[in-house]
Amino acid sequence: MVTDELVLDVQGLTVDIATPRGTLHVVRDISIRVKRGETLCIVGESGCGKSITSLSMMGLLPKTATRHSRVFEFLGEDLAHASKQRINDLRGNRMAMIFQEPMTALNPAYTIGDQLTEHYRHHRKATAEDARLRAVELLEKVGIASAAERLGQYPHQLSGGLRQRVMIAMALMCGPELLIADEPSTALDVTIQAQILRLLADLQAELGIAMVLITHDLGVVARIADRVAVMYAGQIVEEGTAEDIFAAPQHPYTRGLISCIPIPGKTIPGGRLGTIPGVVPSLIGDMKGCAFKDRCEHAQARCSETIPLHQTPPGQQWRCVMNELNQTGAGQ
Amino acid sequence: MKKNMALYVGCGLLLFIVFCAIFAPWLSPHDPYVQDLTNRTVPPIWYEAGTWAHPLGTDQLGRDYLSRLLFGARISLLIGLSVALISGLIGTTMGMLAGYFGGRIDMFVSFMVTTRLSMPVILVALATVALVGGSLWVVIMVLGLLKWDRFAVVMRSATQQVRAMEYVSAAQSAGASTLRIMLTEVLPNVLPHLIVIATLEAASAILLEAALSFLGLGVQPPLPSWGLMISEAKAYMFFSFWLIAIPGSALALLIFSINLAGDGLHQFFTPGERA
Amino acid sequence: MLAYITKRLGLAVLVALTVSILAFMLLYLSGDPALAIAGEGARQADIDMVRKTYGFDQPIIVQFGNWLLKIVQGDLGQSIYFKTDVGKLIFTKLETTLLLAIYALAFALVISVPLGVLAAIYKNSWIDRLCLAVAVVGQAMPNFFFALILIMLFSITWRMLPVSGSDTWQHFVMPAITLGYYAAPAFMRLIRAGMIEVLSADYIRTARAKGLPTRSVIFKHALRNAIVPVVALAAVQLGFLLGGSVVIETIFALDGLGYLAYQSITHKDFPVTQVIVLLLSVIYILLTLASDIANAWLDPRIRVA
Numbered sequence: 001m002v003t004d005e006l007v008l009d010v011q012g013l014t015v016d017i018a019t020p021r022g023t024l025h026v027v028r029d030i031s032i033r034v035k036r037g038e039t040l041c042i043v044g045e046s047g048c049g050k051s052i053t054s055l056s057m058m059g060l061l062p063k064t065a066t067r068h069s070r071v072f073e074f075l076g077e078d079l080a081h082a083s084k085q086r087i088n089d090l091r092g093n094r095m096a097m098i099f100q101e102p103m104t105a106l107n108p109a110y111t112i113g114d115q116l117t118e119h120y121r122h123h124r125k126a127t128a129e130d131a132r133l134r135a136v137e138l139l140e141k142v143g144i145a146s147a148a149e150r151l152g153q154y155p156h157q158l159s160g161g162l163r164q165r166v167m168i169a170m171a172l173m174c175g176p177e178l179l180i181a182d183e184p185s186t187a188l189d190v191t192i193q194a195q196i197l198r199l200l201a202d203l204q205a206e207l208g209i210a211m212v213l214i215t216h217d218l219g220v221v222a223r224i225a226d227r228v229a230v231m232y233a234g235q236i237v238e239e240g241t242a243e244d245i246f247a248a249p250q251h252p253y254t255r256g257l258i259s260c261i262p263i264p265g266k267t268i269p270g271g272r273l274g275t276i277p278g279v280v281p282s283l284i285g286d287m288k289g290c291a292f293k294d295r296c297e298h299a300q301a302r303c304s305e306t307i308p309l310h311q312t313p314p315g316q317q318w319r320c321v322m323n324e325l326n327q328t329g330a331g332q
Numbered sequence: 333m334k335k336n337m338a339l340y341v342g343c344g345l346l347l348f349i350v351f352c353a354i355f356a357p358w359l360s361p362h363d364p365y366v367q368d369l370t371n372r373t374v375p376p377i378w379y380e381a382g383t384w385a386h387p388l389g390t391d392q393l394g395r396d397y398l399s400r401l402l403f404g405a406r407i408s409l410l411i412g413l414s415v416a417l418i419s420g421l422i423g424t425t426m427g428m429l430a431g432y433f434g435g436r437i438d439m440f441v442s443f444m445v446t447t448r449l450s451m452p453v454i455l456v457a458l459a460t461v462a463l464v465g466g467s468l469w470v471v472i473m474v475l476g477l478l479k480w481d482r483f484a485v486v487m488r489s490a491t492q493q494v495r496a497m498e499y500v501s502a503a504q505s506a507g508a509s510t511l512r513i514m515l516t517e518v519l520p521n522v523l524p525h526l527i528v529i530a531t532l533e534a535a536s537a538i539l540l541e542a543a544l545s546f547l548g549l550g551v552q553p554p555l556p557s558w559g560l561m562i563s564e565a566k567a568y569m570f571f572s573f574w575l576i577a578i579p580g581s582a583l584a585l586l587i588f589s590i591n592l593a594g595d596g597l598h599q600f601f602t603p604g605e606r607a
Numbered sequence: 608m609l610a611y612i613t614k615r616l617g618l619a620v621l622v623a624l625t626v627s628i629l630a631f632m633l634l635y636l637s638g639d640p641a642l643a644i645a646g647e648g649a650r651q652a653d654i655d656m657v658r659k660t661y662g663f664d665q666p667i668i669v670q671f672g673n674w675l676l677k678i679v680q681g682d683l684g685q686s687i688y689f690k691t692d693v694g695k696l697i698f699t700k701l702e703t704t705l706l707l708a709i710y711a712l713a714f715a716l717v718i719s720v721p722l723g724v725l726a727a728i729y730k731n732s733w734i735d736r737l738c739l740a741v742a743v744v745g746q747a748m749p750n751f752f753f754a755l756i757l758i759m760l761f762s763i764t765w766r767m768l769p770v771s772g773s774d775t776w777q778h779f780v781m782p783a784i785t786l787g788y789y790a791a792p793a794f795m796r797l798i799r800a801g802m803i804e805v806l807s808a809d810y811i812r813t814a815r816a817k818g819l820p821t822r823s824v825i826f827k828h829a830l831r832n833a834i835v836p837v838v839a840l841a842a843v844q845l846g847f848l849l850g851g852s853v854v855i856e857t858i859f860a861l862d863g864l865g866y867l868a869y870q871s872i873t874h875k876d877f878p879v880t881q882v883i884v885l886l887l888s889v890i891y892i893l894l895t896l897a898s899d900i901a902n903a904w905l906d907p908r909i910r911v912a
Contacts, residue, residue: 452850
């Protein structure tokens, strides 16, 4: 159940990465807001900057990256200028993250139990016994049978799906209020994917945490999202509730994405699925106006200037020169 | 290009030393073997008692140190080159055969390498020289016949990699003979590895010879091997420290330049890596 | 795991056997060993007597068989020069050399591990370059020259350490440094490369995402995985250090195996030389075996297969 309390408030986030070939503007002036109990899905194709966005929220950017933001607050606390120590105290504790590749995300040299409990003992100063009990509790919660035995096992003894469950349990050990999941199901078998997503949804409902889920798969979005942010070339081009985005996508890119998916009952068998022609533009150098203009069928001269933000209540908004009536008029 | 300073500096220094060695007879102010017992342990020019007649001083038998240093360079370089050549030939052949054919040949070569690695090189070299008699050529042969292991190991894995490449199977299906393939397809592609290892082994051989000569079981006097010079000067080092400092530093400089050049070559052949 | 150990053990025995043959053959390098022992200018009668006494008149295979058989039973022969039992001679000196090698290895690790970790964390910075420079310079220095410099500084100028002998631990300081510094650059590069690779691994990102303190991330998570090849190399290097101690022990008059080897070689005391070569080889073989097993054990994927 979505409440009104804002857990994460990020506005005007920009991330640049220095490379030998120039500065990559990976994330350009985006805003993310997640409420308690809400699932926000950031969806976009590879390279659009969604993973970097999630890493920047956890403070896990590479050394070559610089981050700026107008606002960056977690539960009302300013994190933009917080000390490294403070960020470290929050990580794994109040805000947690799970990653895409469960096969490599666990240290092969230590047992599951050790990796589950080490940050719990660090953040909560808990005893080994307390940590152990909590680990067993969480392993059961994520649906792993014979949890106590699993504690003594090594990562290589578990299957991919099990490892991802362990990752989820690990993230929840300290009872965080924000969970960021970067493509949690992508690397798993299709059947397991559904299980993991169901698990995440159930856990969120039970624990009331705010969740940010990164994915490139609209199917995942349809399953689990409350709100959706569509990202392209470092910008959020459209944002709204899941229903609105699917029922009435406004941005040409969003429409293109949705037209790519076959929908039973709607898509004509044997007919062609939509494609979006062209490739993602380079992120080096300044980009004037809309990043999508080279691939958009409605592109016009105005697209090279500052793009207006259109909004329709109760919260769908998009950046385009066309408003909800598909007319190019004066923006708001 | 700031990159690959290692290659430029290393090769530069090395070329300088090679130049000194080649032109030693013309660069040396004196004959390195002529003794002058009236002028023993004269200090180098930067001391009070130094003279320009002997810019680097003289040793305990009055021989000019600069001349001995320059001729000593010849010995070290000769050792490095010859040992690298001999051991390189042996090791590369073994390695390439093992890497190309695999199977029993590979097992045999690997076994030989393991056996060779188990033997303490310096002891075996010492024992051999003691029994056969010490001389420049004995040292070269002994070291050449002992130090092929690294060549074998690296060439083996390099050959294995190349062998898996398509141009080898292309040549095979075109009916080329094995020897021809090894020489025209495999060898040019493993050459970079060979060159890098050769530099490292040359440096190692030079150090080994210096150690052997230092112990008296290498090059024999009156040859101006740098290791031998240090050994002969040991007793005088308290009062005439330069007698060991000069050949010692020369050795260090030579090894340093070879290693640096080797590192530079490694960087040159594998762009994107470092050290 | 057991199958792995058995296979490696079998190979080790085979290598040891081959080395024993080679060690035995050392004697024949000079051509006629009887002549070598009797010395130049000896009469034919003396040479013949030497030949008979040492059994050189028998076929080589028989000689080798006898020698090996005796060794396996614990009879290591008699030293010509020292006129005592080879076994006794060696085992009094073995301890000194083992101590020296272990100290040297410890020294090498103590300087190379921190430097390697630092170089990896601050990759491509001036710290990294400095560590690399230290490594390159370290490898260019001939060890006997380094030893003499240390003696000049610490024994003569500052009178802090003794020059020769092997009575107290102070006697081991300079020898250990001289023997160990040459091995340090190899370790440093290995740790640096290993740490760089490990630090970019996903599980390090996970550890950081859990908010673990930096030292825990580096030492508990990263180093534990990066150190595996170092353990293997350490065992092998110990073997090399044992073999390479000749020069150092001779300079510092350390009464160990290397010095004994030098003496036996210069005095053509071949029974001692053969046994020392064989012993050092066997130790090296055992060390590589131990290192392979340690390698396998350190990786839970092999240990708990």
